[in-house]
Amino acid sequence: MPAADAEVAVLIVGGGPVGLTARALLERWGVPALLVEKHDGLSPFPRARLVNVRSMEIYRGLGLADRIFAGAFPPEYGRVRFRDTLLDQDFATAAMVGVNAPIPESPTIGVVTSQDRLEPILLAAARAPVRFGAELVELTEEDEGVTAVVLDRRRGGRTRVRARYVIAADGANSTVRRLLGIGTTGPGAMGRFTSIVFDADLDPWCAGRPAGVYFTAHGIFTPLYPEGGWARSLPTPEDPAHADWSALVSRALGSRAEVEVEVVRVQHWVMSAFVAECLRHGRTLLTGDAAHAVPVIGGLGMNAGIADVHNLCWKLAGVLQGWAGPGLVETYEPERHPVALRTLRQAVANTRLMLDVQERYEARRRSGEPEPTDMELPWSERYFAQLGLLLGVCYRSGAVLTGDGAAPEPPDPGTDYVPTTEPGHRMPHLWLGPGRSTLDAFGEWFTLLTPEPAREPPPDPGRPGPGSARPEQPAVPPWPLRTEPLPGRSTGPYDPGPRETLLVRPDGHVAARWHDGVPHVSAVRDALAALTAHPPEPSR
Structure with missing residues (x-):
């Protein structure tokens, strides 16, 4: 070689x-x-176009x-709107939960x-x-x-x-x-699409009703930057080399107003x-x-x-x-x-939900009924029912100690997020102090969340004690480990048990849980060795 x-x-x-x-x-x-x-x-x-709340936790x-x-849009753009054309009134709208406003389950919000x-x-x-x-x-x-x-x-x-x-x-x-x-x-390739990036003054129709995404019968429109710029996405025309992209955008905007369109660039892509x-x-x-x-x-x-x-x-x-x-x-x-x-599965379901709104709107128009001005959406306020998927992910592997030796299939988080400290789940957000979340305690180390007040794990008589190590850094080499006291009471959506101790991985997921107070150093060491697949210590 x-x-x-x-x-x-x-x-x-x-x-x-x-x-x-x-x-x-x-x-x-x-x-x-x-x-x-x-x-x-x-x-x-x-x-x-979207950095969701979980990704923003990671970037935090x-x-x-x-x-x-x-560099992002303000929170009021965390909304989707449905229209016949971009220059028409909304016939349906919904907030992107976790983007349009703070939520109690996270210390941050997503951004458009x-x-x-x-x-x-x-x-x-x-x-x-x-x-x-x-x-x-x-x-x-x-x-x-x-x-x-x-x-x-x-x-x-x-x-x-x-x-x-x-x-x-x-x-x-x-x-x-x-x-x-x-x-x-x-399914594989689901179609070929084109995104047209263009400049146009659409403030008279959109500035007062901002959104991150406008679904229309003539394609999807998205504002690109707070200072301006738009994109329209549509199925790729049969002869893209000779397409008049400005005319395609202008026709999709509707004929009731003259809007000057300047195409900046065009990108073809495949939805897979x-x-x-x-x-x-x-x-x-x-x-x-x-x-x-x-x-x-x-x-x-x-x-x-x-x-x-x-x-x-x-x-x-x-x-x-x-x-x-x-x-x-x-x-x-x-x-x-x-x-x-x-x-x-969720993304495919989202696509079907979006199409269902447009199909029901078109069905009402064809039936001769008055065009709806406020049509009920086929999903809950949890925009496309995905907050559970973002914050409720549960892992099952050798890097999670469930306590019973079993490794069942991780539960489907469903549509709603339910905070829990069950091993495998993302540690719930709790405020530890002004502006400081439990999520801020995690980083390039494991974290031992202990009942308040914080105290060093008691030594195991059968092993050397932690010596002079500070409580926030118990001696469990070779693993990086810090301790953090949990608040005695929570004002958020989750209240930890009064004697609950949690070992949290660097990615913020609970690796192990003890219900009876702070475990011995030996128990913490054994848990870390097991979940990191670390070779056992040589016999003394």
Whole structure:
């Protein structure tokens, strides 16, 4: 095997939001990474339009939330509106719960923003090298790592990169997935679409009734930036090379007003719906659209990919830094694959709900009934019924200690989010102090949430005590661990038990729970060893 031209702990393939988020997370953990992206730079197209509440929790932990908020629409744009044409009145509207206003279940809210606004923030969030115009062309799995061949698309040279692990974040048409021969399940390509980015003064019809998405009988319209810009998405015409894009937008706006339209750019894309048959192949992990491509309605795709790498990167850090065994990385697939399947089902359901609204409106028009001015929506106020999927995800794997030795299938979170500290679930948000949430206590460490007041776990007579370690950092090497007192009473949607102690993973999911107060250091150590697949200590 020829020597590699470069070696790195983790090679990230793909420079979209998912790959860039992985790069930022790995840098927080001190893990060297290299990101390669076949395109010459960040995408100039708006693409994804919603950073949901769970993703904003993750970016809050990375210290990026304020910068993302600064370039996003204000909360009143967290709404969908249904119209015949964009210049007509609404016949239905609904709030995007968790975007249009704060919710008690989270310390932050989601935002309506464009992918081309998000990506520069993510790129600036880490210093790990990024190679644009570098296309992965070969991938070879080895016992101790992966060797990749990367083509410089501008100069034509090839570089061999050896990595301990590879994160594939290279989109629905993933080269990594193809090279590894990983199949997919699901409907596949659901149609070809075109997004027309244009400038027009639509304030007389939209400024007083803002929304992040306008569903019309003539396509979907979305405002792009707070300072201006629009996009219209529609099925790709039969002869796109000769299409009059300005005329297509003008006709869709309606004929009751003269609106000057200036087309800025046009992008053709395929709506795909599938989940990869597996998310791990040796030391290569699929994330984002490479792992699961879902319809765009509801904004679940990019956000699911952000959750993928949030689940994965701390596990890679544990193995690479020696406080976890390789089995920890193997828990990525059993935890995220069921979520990918549920996300696909939810996105398909969202699409059907959206179409149902338009079909019922058209049916009433055809029947001769007066056009409705306020039509009831076929879903609850929980916009497209997805808050449970965002905050209610439950993991079942070796990285979760259920306490009974069993590992049942994770429950379907359903449409509503019900806060719980059952192991596997995201730790509920509670305010620990002014502006500080339980979610802010998690980071590049495990967290032991103890009954108030905080106190150090009592020593186990059979093992050396924690010595002079401070209560917030109990001595349980080699694992990074901090303690945090839970408030005695909660004013939020969840009230912890008076003697409940929780061990929370770096990704904010509960790993273990004790009901009878703070456990011995030995119990905490044993729990950490079990859930990180750490080799047992040598006998003394």
